[in-house]
Amino acid sequence: MSARTERTTHRRGIALLLALVTVLVGGSCALALWHTRAAALRTLALDSAVVRAATIADTLLLAALAVADTGGWRQLTAPADVHRVIDLRVGAGVHRADIARVGWSTLLVRGAVSMRSGVPGLPARAEHRLLIPLVEPLRFPLAPLTGAQPWQVDAAAVVELTPTTLTELACRAGVVPIPTRQDSLVVTLDSTLVSPLDPDTVSSPVHGVFRLTRDRISRPLVITGMVEAVTGLHVGADLLVTGVLVVRGSVVPAGGRLHVTGAVLTGDAGGAPSSLGTGDRVRYDACAIRHAVARATRPGHVRTWSTLRLF
Numbered sequence: 001m002s003a004r005t006e007r008t009t010h011r012r013g014i015a016l017l018l019a020l021v022t023v024l025v026g027g028s029c030a031l032a033l034w035h036t037r038a039a040a041l042r043t044l045a046l047d048s049a050v051v052r053a054a055t056i057a058d059t060l061l062l063a064a065l066a067v068a069d070t071g072g073w074r075q076l077t078a079p080a081d082v083h084r085v086i087d088l089r090v091g092a093g094v095h096r097a098d099i100a101r102v103g104w105s106t107l108l109v110r111g112a113v114s115m116r117s118g119v120p121g122l123p124a125r126a127e128h129r130l131l132i133p134l135v136e137p138l139r140f141p142l143a144p145l146t147g148a149q150p151w152q153v154d155a156a157a158v159v160e161l162t163p164t165t166l167t168e169l170a171c172r173a174g175v176v177p178i179p180t181r182q183d184s185l186v187v188t189l190d191s192t193l194v195s196p197l198d199p200d201t202v203s204s205p206v207h208g209v210f211r212l213t214r215d216r217i218s219r220p221l222v223i224t225g226m227v228e229a230v231t232g233l234h235v236g237a238d239l240l241v242t243g244v245l246v247v248r249g250s251v252v253p254a255g256g257r258l259h260v261t262g263a264v265l266t267g268d269a270g271g272a273p274s275s276l277g278t279g280d281r282v283r284y285d286a287c288a289i290r291h292a293v294a295r296a297t298r299p300g301h302v303r304t305w306s307t308l309r310l311f
Helices: 003-069 166-172 286-295
Strands: 082-090 093-102 106-115 124-135 145-147 158-161 180-182 195-197 206-212 221-229 233-235 239-247 251-253 258-266 281-284 304-310
Touching: 003 082, 003 093, 003 106, 003 124, 166 286, 221 286, 233 239, 239 286, 251 258, 258 286
Parallel strands: 145 180, 145 258, 158 281, 195 206, 206 221, 221 239, 233 251, 239 258, 258 281
Antiparallel strands: 082 093, 093 106, 106 124, 124 304
16 A cells, blocks of 8 residues: 555544544534433423412312311311312322311311322422311310319219220320319300300200300200300209300209219309209210310411422
């Protein structure tokens, strides 16, 4: 081979190598640009999905809150009860709104959504929560009989504790009751939840939260719920209460029988103690107390937001 041919071959080899390097560099740059654009589009899609999911979760939360504000939470009679307000499947996603009872004194209102994010394998999820305290009108009674003065109990009266079944234990929530207890009366009833009741005009059982307009029971009366006597209470006829009986003054036997399943609390405002007479009976029942107090319970004003967004 001549020197001229060798130089020509050498130049062609260099040119081919330069062309190959140029192609590789150009391909690498194009690939880098593609990856950068793909990453930007992916980020844009995820950011957009976060906003959409958060907006939908807010809407679901407001729907559940509207139901809670109109009293829908009252059907949650025990901790861990859940009321599902919305449960929809939208494409490959799920929209949920619900109200749950967390313990006896707190509500959890939640709006949650799972949806496509636009990025394969990465669904967008958002969950907004609202905690609402429940304001009860009194401290949970620790005894069937609680008075500002020690109760006077006739030998023929009955004061008993409900057997400790699983349901009763759940309603007690750690409370260990005793037969009688001396304690100050602190009861704050929301006037919007209380109905006035004239015991002389009632001939059939009633349910709810009541304030007696008279201090004497002159005809038989049956009440399920919570009842308050703003002064004393003279039991001149049979009075049957399933729930909580609150007397600002004292309970005075006057010929009738007092039967309570739940608890009795007295303030003994006049200084005289309350009494149980012959034939009277009070049986401590935590579940009856819970159900009665729930009727006089209202959602509190303090609300705590908690927001969780995940991919």
